[in-house]
Amino acid sequence: MKHQPIGVFDSGIGGLTVVRSLQMAMPYEDYVYLGDTARVPYGTKSPDTVRRFACEDALFLAQSGVKVIVVACNTASAWALPTLERGVDIPVFGVILPGARAALDATRGGRIGVIGTSATIRSQSYPRALLARDDTLRVYSRACPLLVPLVEEGWTHHPVTVAVLREYLEPLLRREVDTLILGCTHYPLLRDAVREVVGPGISLVDSADSCAAFVRERLEHLGLRHPDTHRVGTFEAWVTDEVERFAELASRFLGRPAEQARKIELPMLRRLP
Amino acid sequence: MKHQPIGVFDSGIGGLTVVRSLQMAMPYEDYVYLGDTARVPYGTKSPDTVRRFACEDALFLAQSGVKVIVVACNTASAWALPTLERGVDIPVFGVILPGARAALDATRGGRIGVIGTSATIRSQSYPRALLARDDTLRVYSRACPLLVPLVEEGWTHHPVTVAVLREYLEPLLRREVDTLILGCTHYPLLRDAVREVVGPGISLVDSADSCAAFVRERLEHLGLRHPDTHRVGTFEAWVTDEVERFAELASRFLGRPAEQARKIELPMLRRLP
Numbered sequence: 297m298k299h300q301p302i303g304v305f306d307s308g309i310g311g312l313t314v315v316r317s318l319q320m321a322m323p324y325e326d327y328v329y330l331g332d333t334a335r336v337p338y339g340t341k342s343p344d345t346v347r348r349f350a351c352e353d354a355l356f357l358a359q360s361g362v363k364v365i366v367v368a369c370n371t372a373s374a375w376a377l378p379t380l381e382r383g384v385d386i387p388v389f390g391v392i393l394p395g396a397r398a399a400l401d402a403t404r405g406g407r408i409g410v411i412g413t414s415a416t417i418r419s420q421s422y423p424r425a426l427l428a429r430d431d432t433l434r435v436y437s438r439a440c441p442l443l444v445p446l447v448e449e450g451w452t453h454h455p456v457t458v459a460v461l462r463e464y465l466e467p468l469l470r471r472e473v474d475t476l477i478l479g480c481t482h483y484p485l486l487r488d489a490v491r492e493v494v495g496p497g498i499s500l501v502d503s504a505d506s507c508a509a510f511v512r513e514r515l516e517h518l519g520l521r522h523p524d525t526h527r528v529g530t531f532e533a534w535v536t537d538e539v540e541r542f543a544e545l546a547s548r549f550l551g552r553p554a555e556q557a558r559k560i561e562l563p564m565l566r567r568l569p
Numbered sequence: 570m571k572h573q574p575i576g577v578f579d580s581g582i583g584g585l586t587v588v589r590s591l592q593m594a595m596p597y598e599d600y601v602y603l604g605d606t607a608r609v610p611y612g613t614k615s616p617d618t619v620r621r622f623a624c625e626d627a628l629f630l631a632q633s634g635v636k637v638i639v640v641a642c643n644t645a646s647a648w649a650l651p652t653l654e655r656g657v658d659i660p661v662f663g664v665i666l667p668g669a670r671a672a673l674d675a676t677r678g679g680r681i682g683v684i685g686t687s688a689t690i691r692s693q694s695y696p697r698a699l700l701a702r703d704d705t706l707r708v709y710s711r712a713c714p715l716l717v718p719l720v721e722e723g724w725t726h727h728p729v730t731v732a733v734l735r736e737y738l739e740p741l742l743r744r745e746v747d748t749l750i751l752g753c754t755h756y757p758l759l760r761d762a763v764r765e766v767v768g769p770g771i772s773l774v775d776s777a778d779s780c781a782a783f784v785r786e787r788l789e790h791l792g793l794r795h796p797d798t799h800r801v802g803t804f805e806a807w808v809t810d811e812v813e814r815f816a817e818l819a820s821r822f823l824g825r826p827a828e829q830a831r832k833i834e835l836p837m838l839r840r841l842p
Contacts (some may be wrong), residue, residue: 333614334614344811345809459728459732540615
């Protein structure tokens, strides 16, 4: 099992920010990535639909022979993790718990803000994870549905994006949060714009970085780390919509030119009973 | 056949603007609506994926016993119409041709602008439909990916939306278009904001209204109009994601409280061979 790749899935291309962090933390591992680009986004869909799509994604990765699955998508982590843990017989890691732990480490005054998609915020996953560890915390959440489209439009440093962030973050700033969880794979690309709006005094917690540290720790604990940590691992990408659009956007999230992806149709009708 | 309902499908809820126009033009007809809310949007997806989803949508409506199918979604009309016409044995109408005809009627100087989703604009369907009728026209297009999310966020009269529209429409205004096609089901809800940006001198062509007039004309021509034009028809809605979210947003598009929708999972695995 140790030699098998790490599987990572996301509703689309945003999860590549998690791959980027994983590759920085563990360059010696191999990665198989699945982006469900035909059905993206998940963040505006219902819990049932998110769970159904996430199960199909995880099933594809499990059948590809990965040793663990990382759910890069905050929305899928929020709604589907228990279902996935029951559905596949390999370890499954989400981004919520690592993000909550990182926020707990970062906060000085115990006032934590969370931003994410509508579905992630509606799930209350971050507040629950935070309050389970420290019930004296004050947690304030805000759904920010326009941020993903703004990132995909490439307007990461656009005045419109700053204006949108000002409106979304105003209620959290009024509550004087000292830490802000960027609870969506797309948000690390908005770090500069968020910083401009919140000022220098607030800690920004990025679920990609905290997830990578968490997965490395768990792999070592489970004895699943690749035995040769001096090698450079491979990266293989699958998408459910066309591969050209993936290549076009992927480099922006990955921080380097992206490999060619291959296409898979989900659900895999031919393989179902 | 005359007594059968009219089928209408869309990638999501935006197509209800077309239902609203159809009901105003033909209140005596019955309507069955399908919104593919689990896989919305289509406008950012590839032609192949849009065609696959549109065929599944049309197949569901055809199996429900409708007499004709109206493709309310501009993106699906742009990419899937010939495929749908081959795939089902009832008439299929899209929104592109009616929109192009209405723009031809409206233009005074022959300079026409088109806005739509990335996929609709990439298809070049509007310019092709316009230039096939008059090759002296000048047609200028612009993809506006942020407009659908802004409408779904409810920011139809928000300063941010006006700022986004200013940026998107600036190149078209510089070309001095005299007519602007609102080439997406969501855009009728932005009519006021668009008017604020383009000023009073430009004709706005709404694909919902022009489509309704076109379908009425075609039904009469084909002898498919409901024989009793004094009755008030019924409306039945199906969605692929949860019904609650549909009810929440539908009234905004329909201009009146929305009926309860029912849920169908696509593709219909159980019914496939």
